[in-house]
Amino acid sequence: MDAPSQSLNNVADQETFTVLVTGANSGLGFAICCRLIDEFLFSRPQSQALHILYTTRDGKKSEDTRVRLNAHLQNTLREANGKTMGISLLLEKRVKFEGVLVDLAQLVTVKALAQQLLQRRQKLDAVVWNAGIGGWTGTNWPKAIWTLLTDIIQASTWPTYQNSEIGTLAKQKGLATTEEKTPPLGQVFTANVFGHYMLTHWLSPLLDSDSRIVWVGSITGLPNFFSLSDLQCLRAHDAYESSKRLTDLLVLTSDLPSTAPFTQTFLPTPPSTPKPKMYLTHPGILATSIASVFFLLEPFMVAFFYLARWLGSPWHTVTAYKAAVSACFCVLAPAPQLEELEKRDGKGKWGSAVSVAGDERVARTETEGWGFCGKAGEVPSGSMTAKAGRHRGMKETGREEREEFEVLGREVWREMEALRVGWEGRLGKVGQEASEDF
Ligand SMILES: NC(=O)c1ccc[n+]([C@@H]2O[C@H](COP(=O)([O-])OP(=O)(O)OC[C@H]3O[C@@H](n4cnc5c(N)ncnc54)[C@H](OP(=O)(O)O)[C@@H]3O)[C@@H](O)[C@H]2O)c1
Structure with missing residues (x-):
């Protein structure tokens, strides 16, 4: 593959905040x-730089992507300069972006990325596990x-009209194993969850107790789509929804004592040292290429989405x-604010919501079996999505449901570990050999 691309901006001599986004x-x-660029520049002190x-x-x-990110940065700087002459030079020096390569469905490339980053020994302040596929046909x-x-709101939020094939696999290339047959890996499962899961484990030496692992989930991962006996959803149609429910189960139970035997091997830390925290987010419903809608029909999809919003969908x-x-909030919110909120109300899913006029905000989101914050029957005060967004x-x-969720979460952690x-055995641990490009 080609060499990673890098912006020319200079962040030397500044305290650097590094974020990896897939x-x-x-x-x-x-x-x-x-959004990270915009929010970072105007909320963090001049002494801090964003990488x-x-x-x-x-x-x-x-x-x-580098060209488009640079265009976005220049646009932001132009707007800032319009307000305060001469500020843009100072701001530009505070941002650096750099492309790295990975195909999350190919574990050899996941390992290569981990190896590449580990060799630099650069702390990761946050990772955002966003990449994903729908797997719809x-x-x-x-x-x-x-x-x-x-039934526009329900149908455009929780669609039941997408077709997908059963059992599509991510055939692993470049494996140096003597096994005759490697165990199957589902394509959607690996791209959405397992590739990120392996990457998190391999990158754990670069994560400390202040680092944040931000997962992008969805509101569509309803419990009926997930079965522990088919963790990768290889025997049913709904691999996407299943992968998102699996994400809910993993992240929401990640701080519980009952999952500690598994989270400890997943993210090894010395005894009594806090682990990096996992945060669960979802972006609401947005018009992107994930839905693979024929381009002539895209305007209709967008029109239906706006209509749903005007009819009251948050x-x-x-x-x-x-x-x-919501993802940017979980990356950039000051630690006391985010931690206090999760300590006070409980751990939950941070969603992106909008008012009818389109003003966006972060909203606690209900997850069936977990509730809003892992406490049965409790709704955070002022919740605007408790009724409208269900x-x-x-x-x-x-x-009972809350207990079942935790029991299932623990089993999911056991299976994932x-x-x-198994796959680490096949691929070899990172750090044992030089990184190679793929
Ligand atoms: N759109 C929605 O309404 C919605 C709702 C809830 C949650 N989400 C979640 O939001 C996230 C982003 O989706 P999106 O809507 O922005 O879709 P998108 O525009 O299709 O973006 C998906 C991104 O993931 C990358 N990707 C896909 N498979 C990959 C793989 N195997 N390895 C590495 N990168 C891979 C894609 O790269 P390529 O261009 O190379 O394929 C692309 O950059 C997903 O996790 C999705 O589940 C979206």
Whole structure:
């Protein structure tokens, strides 16, 4: 693959805040990088610089992303300069972006990225696990039209008209193993969850107790899509929704004592040293290429999304920049604020929501079986999404459901750790050999 691309901005002699964002060449990932630049420049002291490491799958996408990120930065600087003459030079020096390559569905490349970053020994202040695929193969148009016309908010938030194949695998290339047959890895499972999971483990030496691991989930991961006996969803159609429920289960239970035997091997830290924290976010519903809608139909998709918002849906963020608000909040919010909120109310899913007029904000989001904050029956005061943003079939979370969620979360951690150990055995630990490009 081509060499990673790098901006020319200079961040020497400044305290650097480094963020790794996956899947940054389009949609939400690109917008997260743009929003991070804007929020960082105007909320952090002049003495701090931002270093964004963004991932793409090839060198051409990396270079294209660098050009577009630079255009965004220049635009932000022009606006700032309009307000305060001469400020842009000072600001420009505080941002650096750099492309790195990874295909999360190919574990050899995940390992190569980890190896490359480990060799630099540069602390990661935050990682944003955004990259993902839907795995859909088409649309059931009659059902889509009928449900969108008769039940627009529900149908455009929790669509039931996308077709997908069962059991699509991510065949692993470049494995040096003597095994005759390696265990299967589901394509959606690996791209959305397992590639990130392996990367987190391998990068753990670069993460300290202040580092944040921000996962991009979804509101579509309802419990019926996930089964522990089919962790990768290889035997059912809903691999995307299953992967997002799996993300909920992993992140929301990650601080519980009951999952500690597994989180300790996943993110090894010396005894009594706090681990980096995992945060769960979702971007609401936005128009991106993940839905693979035929380009002539895209304006209709966007129109339906706006209509849903005007009819009262808090989740139709529609544009990627607004949708990026929750992930950027989890990266940049001052530690006392974020930690206090999670300590006071409990751990939960941080969602991107909008008002009817389109003003975006971060909203605590209900997860079936966990509630808003892991406490049965409790709704955070002032929640604006408690009624409007609920799936019609969502069950109340009582004590029993909350307990079941935790038990399932623990089993999920057990399975994921077993899978990780197996694949680490096949791929070899990072740090044992020189990094190679792929
Ligand atoms: N759109 C929504 O309404 C919505 C709602 C809830 C959650 N989300 C989540 O938001 C995240 C971003 O999605 P999006 O809507 O912005 O879609 P998108 O525009 O299609 O962006 C997906 C990004 O992930 C990258 N990617 C896909 N497979 C990858 C792989 N195997 N290895 C490395 N990178 C890979 C893509 O790179 P390529 O261009 O190379 O494919 C692209 O940069 C996903 O996790 C998605 O589940 C989206």
